[in-house]
Amino acid sequence: MKRYRFSVIIEQDKDGYFAFCPELQGCYTQGGTYEEALENIRDVIRLHVADRLESGEKIPQAASVSLTSLEVTV
Numbered sequence: 416m417k418r419y420r421f422s423v424i425i426e427q428d429k430d431g432y433f434a435f436c437p438e439l440q441g442c443y444t445q446g447g448t449y450e451e452a453l454e455n456i457r458d459v460i461r462l463h464v465a466d467r468l469e470s471g472e473k474i475p476q477a478a479s480v481s482l483t484s485l486e487v488t489v
Contacts, residue, residue: 421460422480425452438475439463 425434432452435443442463446452464474 419460419464419474419476422477423453423456423460424482425449425456436460436463437480438477 421436421438423434423436425432427433427449431445431447432449433443433445434452434456436456436459439460442456442459444452444455444459446455467474
C-alpha cells in the first residue's frame, strides 16, 4: 500500500464542522465535532483515492499549501 498526503480544511459552521480536500475535487464531508469531521474526511479521501486508482487515474499531490487570513472592507 502506498501512503499519500493531502491538505484538509475544516471549518466550523452552525451545524457542526465541514471538511474538504482541495486537491481532490468533490471530496468533502461534515461532522458534529471536529474529530468526527476529521475521521469522516479521512474515510472519504481513502475511498476517493481507491476509486481513482482503480480507474487508472493519477492522484494529484499538492506541491505546497498556503493558508492566510484576509481582511476586506466593504
